[in-house]
Amino acid sequence: xxxxxxxxxxxxxxxxxxxxxxxxxxxxxxxxxxxxxxxxxxxxxxxxxxxxxxxxxxxxxxxxxxxxxxxxxxxxxxxxxxxxxxx
Numbered sequence: 721x722x723x724x725x726x727x728x729x730x731x732x733x734x735x736x737x738x739x740x741x742x743x744x745x746x747x748x749x750x751x752x753x754x755x756x757x758x759x760x761x762x763x764x765x766x767x768x769x770x771x772x773x774x775x776x777x778x779x780x781x782x783x784x785x786x787x788x789x790x791x792x793x794x795x796x797x798x799x800x801x802x803x804x805x806x807x
Contacts, residue, residue: 725793732761732767745790774800
């Protein structure tokens, strides 16, 4: 899933000069890390919803934590998929 998430970030945000191996799992996706912004977060959220069928609640205070790094995104997606399967 790690590589899938990295490819999704690259493809959905059209990051042409970045390869999956260039993105560190624990690197911040926003600010000084990868340098994404709020528009990128919205586009990435839509891409995650389409690919994995997950729900991202608009205005949820935890979204910032979920989108902090590749590791946190992986954990969030896994939890969403598990929760969806148990319903």
